[in-house]
Amino acid sequence: MSSTDQELAKQVRQGNEAAFVTLVRRYERVIAALIRSRIGSGEQVQDVLQETLVHAWRGLRRSTPRDVRPWLLQVARNRCHDFFRSPQRRELYIGSEALTPLVNRGGLAQSRDREAAESIVEAMDEVPERERAALRAFYLDGLSIAEIAVRHRCPGGTVKRRLSHGRDRIRKALGITPTLRKTDMKTIKLAFPPQRPEIRIQASDVKPFRIDFKEMAWWFVQPEVGDRVAKGYYDRMEDCNGIWRLCETIRLTARRPAVIHGRPCVEVEVEEMCFGKTSNKEKTRITRVWGHLADDEVEWIAVESEKPDGVIELTTFLDEEFHDQWWGSPRVVEDCGWVSERADGAWVRQPDAPALTGAGVFDVHVGGRHYTCLRVFEVAENATERDVLIEAYITRAGRTVLFRRYSGSRWGKRDAPPHNWGKAMTWEEELPGNDRIVIDGVTYVHHYDILTAEACGIAD
Numbered sequence: 001m002s003s004t005d006q007e008l009a010k011q012v013r014q015g016n017e018a019a020f021v022t023l024v025r026r027y028e029r030v031i032a033a034l035i036r037s038r039i040g041s042g043e044q045v046q047d048v049l050q051e052t053l054v055h056a057w058r059g060l061r062r063s064t065p066r067d068v069r070p071w072l073l074q075v076a077r078n079r080c081h082d083f084f085r086s087p088q089r090r091e092l093y094i095g096s097e098a099l100t101p102l103v104n105r106g107g108l109a110q111s112r113d114r115e116a117a118e119s120i121v122e123a124m125d126e127v128p129e130r131e132r133a134a135l136r137a138f139y140l141d142g143l144s145i146a147e148i149a150v151r152h153r154c155p156g157g158t159v160k161r162r163l164s165h166g167r168d169r170i171r172k173a174l175g176i177t178p179t180l181r182k183t184d185m186k187t188i189k190l191a192f193p194p195q196r197p198e199i200r201i202q203a204s205d206v207k208p209f210r211i212d213f214k215e216m217a218w219w220f221v222q223p224e225v226g227d228r229v230a231k232g233y234y235d236r237m238e239d240c241n242g243i244w245r246l247c248e249t250i251r252l253t254a255r256r257p258a259v260i261h262g263r264p265c266v267e268v269e270v271e272e273m274c275f276g277k278t279s280n281k282e283k284t285r286i287t288r289v290w291g292h293l294a295d296d297e298v299e300w301i302a303v304e305s306e307k308p309d310g311v312i313e314l315t316t317f318l319d320e321e322f323h324d325q326w327w328g329s330p331r332v333v334e335d336c337g338w339v340s341e342r343a344d345g346a347w348v349r350q351p352d353a354p355a356l357t358g359a360g361v362f363d364v365h366v367g368g369r370h371y372t373c374l375r376v377f378e379v380a381e382n383a384t385e386r387d388v389l390i391e392a393y394i395t396r397a398g399r400t401v402l403f404r405r406y407s408g409s410r411w412g413k414r415d416a417p418p419h420n421w422g423k424a425m426t427w428e429e430e431l432p433g434n435d436r437i438v439i440d441g442v443t444y445v446h447h448y449d450i451l452t453a454e455a456c457g458i459a460d
Contacts, residue, residue: 005068012060020057026382027069029355030323031076037263037299037317038080048083052076073321077144131166134159144320164311191458192232196244196449197367199402201393204361206372208335211398216268216291216298217329217356217378218390220400220452221252223266223291223298228253231403232456235448242433244449248274258290260316265292265301284308300326333376333394334358339439346438347377355380364393364401366455371401379439385410389437389444401455406437406444 011019065071233248288304302316335358373393389406409426427445434446
């Protein structure tokens with residue numbers, strides 16, 4: 001059994017370098033993504049990453065943090081702040097142009113000239129004192145929500161509300177009215193078959209191939225203006241009588257180029273509809289996302305969501321814990337033998353296997369349509385029964401045809417009643433007829449499928 005973060009941190013405090021390497025490897029992906037998202041690409045990323053590791057080593061030699069992962073991410077954020085405070089970067093904070101990130105992050109029209117920035121300064125005078133202080137701390141001082149909460153001696157939720165109310169005041173002062181979109185999803189709902197088409201998957205004689213994976217994982221859309229994709233979700237919960245039923249449809253359209261916090265990206269409009277069993281559940285609805293197609297990976301830049309109470313929230317790559325949910329994915333995906341199947345059907349990963357890796361070529365038949373695809377697994381390093389596994393089938397052109405979500409047996413479950421979802425303690429108990437995949441001794445239960453309109457033979 002692998003050591004916990006706390007156990008490794010205690011070993012690091014005693015000077016164990018191997019423990020430090022093991023600990024860093026667990027979070028190097030999210031740390032690198034956080035640094036890259038804040039300062040861009042280039043040699044500076046490696047410099048800041050190196051400084052992060054040095055400071056982390058020194059810090060862990062002095063004390064053991066209560067929660068290691070957030071502590072490591074905060075070390076990385078601090079090093080990013082140091083980078084922008086350096087003399088070479090000081091010109092970024094000259095004059096009122098320092099307010100440009102506020103324009104970007106608030107979802108307003110892009111503007112880099114001094115006149116527009118000064119109008120925001122004037123608008124901030126009309127914002128109540130507490131909201132104004134939160135805005136300045138977040139957008140100008142670069143503090144996280146947690147740091148502002150400590151400074152202002154209030155809960156993090158209060159800080160979020162002050163930021164939201166402050167942005168609304170600024171929009172109102174500038175005469176900017178948010179555009180409300182009314183979406184008619186009836187055509188998408190009717191286009192997808194109400195029951196999942198028959199799916200057959202067979203090993204192919206085609207040699208493994210490398211794909212240029214341009215999609216925002218796992219939303220299937222490429223952050224290139226004009227790209228468009230529709231997808232349908234199918235599940236068979238306990239009341240579906242063993243039938244995979246359509247429960248949700250989403251259409252994504254890459255509308256226009258944008259710039260957020262100085263990062264070029266593409267705005268993607270999200271139209272979704274839930275019906276059937278899930279229609280009565282309150283849930284957060286994603287309305288827009290922004291992505292960037294970098295040379296080596298596809299990056300998530302921002303996500304706009306509508307809460308069950310109707311409040312619109314915009315989070316970006318600068319927000320704390322943004323990359324916990326919206327991490328980037330590599331452009332190049334191939335089968336390099338990182339995972340292998342044992343005689344009993346279980347899978348084993350190599351120690352240095354990336355989170356996303358190819359696992360053979362397969363012929364995928366959806367209804368009467370056939371696709372030759374690279375199978376891709378994505379699972380976290382040192383995953384447990386509370387994590388998830390993604391199994392996807394991607395064509396040579398880099399488009400996802402079939403996405404399969406597997407949940408660790410205790411993912412989303414509480415340790416004792418009342419349970420989070422359903423009456424069963426584990427997903428193995430709740431979905432007894434669904435397939436399983438075992439990787440590194442962890443069992444994952446087939447939870448739901450996603451098919452694209454193209455895979456179903458639908459002209460979107």
